[in-house]
Amino acid sequence: MRRHPVALMVIVGLVASAIGIALALVIDWFPTDAAKQAEPIDTLYDVLMIVSVPVFVLVVIVTLFAVWQFRMRPGQEKMDGPPIHGNTRLEIVWTAVPAILLVSLCSYAYTVLTDIEEKEANTLVVNVVGQQFAWRYSYPQEGGRAIETTQLVLPKDRPILFKVRALDVIHDFWVPAFRVKIDAVPGIETEVRATPTKIGRFEVVCAELCGLGHAVMRSTARVVTPAAYDSWIAEQVRGGAAGGGGAAGGDDAAGGDDAAGGDASGGDAAALGRETFVQNCGSCHTLADAGTSGAAGPDLTTALRGQSEEQIREDIVDPDARIAEGFQAGVMPGNFSETLSAEQIDGLVTYLVSVSR
Ligand code: HEC
Ligand SMILES: [Cu+2]
Structure with a gap:
């Protein structure tokens, strides 16, 4: 084998590529696929892996071989390598092959992209x-x-x-x-x-x-x-029409007793507060009464118990003044006093006080 380094490299390369490709295909890289677009994308990924692994193996093997074969031996410290002037045939090959490979993969990726982005009838x-x-x-x-x-x-x-x-x-x-x-x-x-x-x-x-x-x-x-x-949309439309009382509630929890909550807590301010909450706060805060399920901030279903009206107001307009335990400053937006109207903030406070009692 010492006499045939290229044959040895080819054999090692084939084995390493086979192992690499097998691993790439056997390992389950992706989360569940839940859209039509997933399958062509996953296939594209597999094809890219199959093509890239041998290229990677080739580069690594030639590099390692050169390091080993042409290493400096004792007595060669002052020697220079032989003068080399290039090899036209080799240069053509190593330009053309990667170019063909790249152009084909790009064309394939492009067709996948146009395919998954195709306009379809009945689009929502x-x-x-x-x-x-x-x-x-x-x-x-x-x-x-x-x-x-x-x-x-x-x-x-x-x-x-x-x-x-x-x-x-x-x-x-x-x-x-x-x-x-x-x-x-x-x-x-x-x-x-x-x-x-x-x-x-x-x-x-x-x-x-x-x-x-x-x-x-x-x-x-x-x-x-x-x-x-359809029924979720209908529910949202009804909620909106009823003056915002039940706007966008109706996640699994607590969608049902919207109206009761709103009425008992004294009318318009709380209803406005609830709607404001669902639209501006629910993506980060869970609150059973509002039917929201955000998890970036504290679960307000329980966190607000026993807090004064002033505290709740401060938490909204100046969130960094007091940081809830286990959470970070700088995540909750600090500009609600500018982006919300005074009525909306009053409404929020009234609403949150009413649901925390
Ligand atoms: C981008 C995510 C995000 C949004 C949007 C958000 N919050 Fe927060 N909120 C947080 C985080 C994180 C905390 C905990 C850190 C802190 O206390 O500032 C928090 C804390 C709070 C607290 C204090 C809770 C406690 O345990 O004392 C209240 C009250 C609150 N938010 C109300 C609101 C209201 C009302 C809105 C909408 C106007 C809102 N938040 C919007 C992320 C958010
Ligand atoms: Cu972002």
Whole structure:
């Protein structure tokens, strides 16, 4: 074998490539796939692995071989290597082969991209807004005002077009189970398409480092049957029409006794407070009465017990004044006194006091 270094390299290379490819294909790299887009993307990934592993092995083996074969031996310290002038045939080969490889892989990736981004009939448009550090959604309604909510509910098997915006810095809307993601960039609207194929809950993640609360900028995509989606939408529309009393409640918990809660706590201020809460706070805070399930901040169903009205107000307008145990400063937005009206803040305080007693 010493006489045939190239033969040895070829054999080692073939074995190493076979092991590498087998590992790449056997290991389950991906989360569940829950959209039509997942399969072509996973296949693309596998093909890229199959092609890259031998290239990687080739480079590593030739490097290691050269290091070993042409190493400096005792007595050679002052010697120089033989003068080399290049090899035209070799240079043509090592330019042409990678070029062909790259062009073919790019063409394949491009067809996958156009394929998964194809426009489809009966597409549902969902607007997505990223803002430090939460996602909000709105569903345009024919002839009515859009439904604003912090919950992402999607009908199974219906193509969805997400129109994505950002209000402050760059975020990135990503549902790993759908495989697709897109940057949310202030000042422009970006788009991404996915057709959910599995009922269930799938994580929504921000995939662009966007500040201190980046890691908690999470939400859930809930994929339901088309019938369940229709009744969810109907519920949202009714909630909105009833003066905001039940707006966007109706996650699994506590959607039912909306009206009772609202009425008992004394009318308009609390109703406005509840609506404001669902739209601005529910993506980060769980609150049973409002039907929200955010987890970036404390669960307000229990956290507010025994707190005074003044404390709650301060927590909202100046969140860093007092940091809830186990949580970080700088995650809850500090500018609610500017982005919300005085009535909305009064409403929030009235509402939160009423549900914490
Ligand atoms: C981006 C996520 C986020 C949003 C949006 C958010 N909060 Fe918070 N909130 C937090 C975090 C994190 C904490 C804990 C750190 C702290 O106390 O500042 C917190 C703390 C609180 C507390 C104190 C809880 C306690 O244990 O004493 C209250 C009350 C509160 N938030 C109310 C609200 C209200 C009302 C809104 C909407 C107007 C809101 N939050 C919006 C993340 C958020
Ligand atoms: Cu973000």
